[in-house]
Amino acid sequence: MKHTLVALLRDQPGVLNRSVSLFRRRGFNIESLTVGHTETAGISRMTLVIDGDTTSVEQVIKQLYKLIDVLKVSDVTQDPNVTRDLLLVKVYAPPAKRSELMQLADIFGAKIVDVVPDAMMIELSGSPEQLDRFVDLIRPFGIREMVRTGCLAMTRGASTISGPYQTQEFRAA
Amino acid sequence: MKTLTGAQMMCEALIAEGVDVMFGYPGGAIMPFYHALPEYPQLRHILVRHEQAAGHAAEGYARTSGKVGVCVATSGPGATNLVTAIADAMMDSVPIVAITGQVVTSLIGKDGFQETDVTGITQPITKHNYLVTDVRDLPRVFKEAFHIARTGRPGPVLIDIAKDTQNARGVFEYPETIDLPGYKPNYDGNRRQIKEAANLLNQAKKPLIMAGHGILLGHASTELREFAEKTGIPVITTLLGISCIPEDHPLSLGMPGMHGWVHVNRAIQECDVLFTIGARFDDRVTGKLDSFARNAKIIHVDIDPAEVGKNVVTAVPIVGDAKRVLEHLTEIANPNDHSEWVNHIREVQATRSKRQRDPESGMFTPHHVYAEFTRIMQGEFRVCTDVGQHQMWAAQLIEYMKPHTHITSGGLGTMGFALPAAMGVQVACPNEEVWAIAGDGGFQMNLQELATVVQESLPLKICIINNGYLGMVRQWQELFHERRYSATPMWSPDFIKLADAYGIPGVRVERAEDVAEAIHQARATNGPFLIEFVVEREVNVYPMVAPGASISDMFEDPSEVEIEDVVAVK
Numbered sequence: 243m244k245h246t247l248v249a250l251l252r253d254q255p256g257v258l259n260r261s262v263s264l265f266r267r268r269g270f271n272i273e274s275l276t277v278g279h280t281e282t283a284g285i286s287r288m289t290l291v292i293d294g295d296t297t298s299v300e301q302v303i304k305q306l307y308k309l310i311d312v313l314k315v316s317d318v319t320q321d322p323n324v325t326r327d328l329l330l331v332k333v334y335a336p337p338a339k340r341s342e343l344m345q346l347a348d349i350f351g352a353k354i355v356d357v358v359p360d361a362m363m364i365e366l367s368g369s370p371e372q373l374d375r376f377v378d379l380i381r382p383f384g385i386r387e388m389v390r391t392g393c394l395a396m397t398r399g400a401s402t403i404s405g406p407y408q409t410q411e412f413r414a415a
Numbered sequence: 416m417k418t419l420t421g422a423q424m425m426c427e428a429l430i431a432e433g434v435d436v437m438f439g440y441p442g443g444a445i446m447p448f449y450h451a452l453p454e455y456p457q458l459r460h461i462l463v464r465h466e467q468a469a470g471h472a473a474e475g476y477a478r479t480s481g482k483v484g485v486c487v488a489t490s491g492p493g494a495t496n497l498v499t500a501i502a503d504a505m506m507d508s509v510p511i512v513a514i515t516g517q518v519v520t521s522l523i524g525k526d527g528f529q530e531t532d533v534t535g536i537t538q539p540i541t542k543h544n545y546l547v548t549d550v551r552d553l554p555r556v557f558k559e560a561f562h563i564a565r566t567g568r569p570g571p572v573l574i575d576i577a578k579d580t581q582n583a584r585g586v587f588e589y590p591e592t593i594d595l596p597g598y599k600p601n602y603d604g605n606r607r608q609i610k611e612a613a614n615l616l617n618q619a620k621k622p623l624i625m626a627g628h629g630i631l632l633g634h635a636s637t638e639l640r641e642f643a644e645k646t647g648i649p650v651i652t653t654l655l656g657i658s659c660i661p662e663d664h665p666l667s668l669g670m671p672g673m674h675g676w677v678h679v680n681r682a683i684q685e686c687d688v689l690f691t692i693g694a695r696f697d698d699r700v701t702g703k704l705d706s707f708a709r710n711a712k713i714i715h716v717d718i719d720p721a722e723v724g725k726n727v728v729t730a731v732p733i734v735g736d737a738k739r740v741l742e743h744l745t746e747i748a749n750p751n752d753h754s755e756w757v758n759h760i761r762e763v764q765a766t767r768s769k770r771q772r773d774p775e776s777g778m779f780t781p782h783h784v785y786a787e788f789t790r791i792m793q794g795e796f797r798v799c800t801d802v803g804q805h806q807m808w809a810a811q812l813i814e815y816m817k818p819h820t821h822i823t824s825g826g827l828g829t830m831g832f833a834l835p836a837a838m839g840v841q842v843a844c845p846n847e848e849v850w851a852i853a854g855d856g857g858f859q860m861n862l863q864e865l866a867t868v869v870q871e872s873l874p875l876k877i878c879i880i881n882n883g884y885l886g887m888v889r890q891w892q893e894l895f896h897e898r899r900y901s902a903t904p905m906w907s908p909d910f911i912k913l914a915d916a917y918g919i920p921g922v923r924v925e926r927a928e929d930v931a932e933a934i935h936q937a938r939a940t941n942g943p944f945l946i947e948f949v950v951e952r953e954v955n956v957y958p959m960v961a962p963g964a965s966i967s968d969m970f971e972d973p974s975e976v977e978i979e980d981v982v983a984v985k
């Protein structure tokens with residue numbers, strides 16, 4: 243089963259490198275990894291997707307916690323959450339195929355962000371599964387170039403992943 | 416306001432951390448630090464002959480004193496020479512701080528002369544590391560580094576400091592507090608879990624304690640003993656746990672694992688509750704995992720949450736400090752007596768382990784050396800062993816009576832460890848008898864340190880167990896590689912003449928009858944002394960569990976391997 247983990251990291255030199263090198267060294271299989279800024283300056287947030295059948299999720303969490311600059315790791319898989327991936331894809335699109343492609347894009351709520359005589363660039367954000375389905379559908383048209391950001395996740399409701407940590411220790415500091 | 420150079424700050428920080436000695440070797444990128452050092456006479460610096468030795472000496476110092484060991488090297492080759500010792504400290508959870516010089520900031524990343532990315536290289540083998548390029552960061556970084564090295568599960572921390580940063584000036588204010596929101600080791604252990612462990616142990620018919628390095632690192636020997644005595648539970652000690660309980664204690668059974676005793680491995684297989692504390696179920700201890708402790712519920716106490724549940728399924732996990740958990744556990748556990756169970760194990764010991772203490776007559780083997788050593792020394796010694804057969808025999812056969820008297824490279828198994836580590840031990844315990852015991856192979860990996868021993872007037876006693884082979888590898892070749900002795904026969908120089916060249920007296924011993932005399936002579940010598948024991952060349956360490964086999968399948972004789980492959984103990 244796939245697990246989605248969210249980790250908060252202090253922006254210190256090498257913290258991303260340490261995390262990634264840890265995954266390599268311990269043989270953890272990471273399917274997707276994204277890092278970005280958060281609501282707090284100096285704190286980054288990493289979202290990881292791991293295959294729980296081949297990699298021990300408990301070990302990933304515990305080993306990440308051993309890194310001095312990792313503040314919090316949370317497995318949000320079982321929590322109600324929103325996961326999002328962003329796709330940019332350049333499809334072969336001669337004039338005869340354009341409208342068909344545009345229809346598909348429309349159904350998925352994707353945006354056409356660039357059109358040239360032979361090709362079209364489409365942008366779509368959604369759950370990773372939604373993106374998979376869309377990509378499958380447009381594949382027959384001929385994909386020339388494609389990139390996905392990897393998965394971001396946030397739990398639903400008012401509570402936050404940094405909740406207890408931020409109210410107690412961090413604010414005091 | 417008065418300002419200091421970065422180099423002076425480094426010295427001030429070391430003093431603030433209670434450091435009084437360090438082991439090191441200078442070079443270009445660390446010269447500002449060495450320039451400042453003479454201004455601080457309270458900081459003793461021991462010049463080694465190879466940076467690896469500085470690392471092991473810092474380890475030996477830390478492994479005995481419980482204080483953080485410090486080693487210093489220059490950038491590039493100096494730093495890379497430290498790598499083995501840092502990895503060794505990481506595997507055995509030894510608190511050391513390694514300080515390296517780095518090329519000037521403007522050259523970093525440009526392949527400057529003697530630049531290596533030492534923070535990159537040591538990332539997986541340090542608990543944490545730092546590259547400092549701003550002098551204002553120095554006090555905080557030193558404070559954090561020592562804190563991280565000595566707290567929680569101890570380990571090595573490296574601080575790499577650019578040369579211009581050592582020369583830059585700034586105001587020195589050593590921080591009193593530490594702000595590491597992501598680092599909060601848990602010491603106390605969950606009360607409910609400890610209660611559950613007590614219940615399990617109270618009900619157990621055949622409980623067993625497996626004690627590891629964590630007892631020594633956590634200074635919990637007394638607590639361990641009190642717990643064992645109150646509950647009547649026998650104790651086995653892993654290679655790195657050796658000396659955490661006096662070996663003549665009625666509840667002390669000895670070492671488990673690949674070269675552990677038959678009765679100890681049998682006890683693991685028969686026990687119904689295995690209480691493991693400060694040990695991490697290394698494969699050399701467990702053998703084939705799925706047959707390890709197969710009748711037991713396992714309680715695992717460790718300060719490192721990541722060790723709990725890593726290798727074995729745990730019935731009761733407890734994350735906490737050995738001392739605190741044991742104190743609490745002793746308080747709530749029922750007094751008990753398990754003499755029937757202990758006697759049962761002792762019976763196995765009487766029938767299955769005797770031969771090893773009593774080698775065949777006519778041969779001069781390390782057994783004689785270690786038996787005489789134990790008899791003469793009466794527990795008043797500290798021993799550093801190297802890696803190989805002599806190490807396993809020293810673990811099996813010497814009797815250790817006091818904590819931190821057996822120092823060895825366990826997790827990494829680093830040949831060349833004994834001599835430099837013993838230097839560190841001797842510096843930590845200047846008035847005690849410190850013995851370095853190495854094989855003919857391992858001794859030659861760091862023998863250059865004889866010069867350091869002399870220059871620093873360290874009264875080390877050095878034993879070489881010379882079997883003319885890389886003995887442990889030869890043993891595996893004999894048993895598992897058709898006796899193909901590929902690259903294991905080893906020529907050595909005349910060790911006595913060699914010692915003489917360093918001004919160290921020594922004797923060569925070739926007969927069992929002469930062992931005692933040589934040991935007495937070494938002890939009577941005021942200063943370092945070297946004994947070369949020329950022993951039988953092809954003797955094997957038994958009993959043994961073949962790599963990957965179950966610890967139920969120990970053999971005690973090569974013929975047993977050839978005829979039946981392995982003799983099932985149970």
Ligand SMILES: Cc1ncc(C[n+]2csc(CCOP(=O)(O)OP(=O)(O)O)c2C)c(N)n1
Binds near residue numbers: 880886
């Ligand atoms: C640095 C290093 N290189 C290689 C090994 C592999 N190794 C383990 S034991 C051993 C033989 C050691 O020979 P010696 O020092 O003579 O000790 P003996 O086993 O003969 O007692 C070797 C080569 C090691 N442990 N460490």
Ligand SMILES: [Mg+2]
Binds near residue numbers: 883
């Ligand atoms: Mg040898």
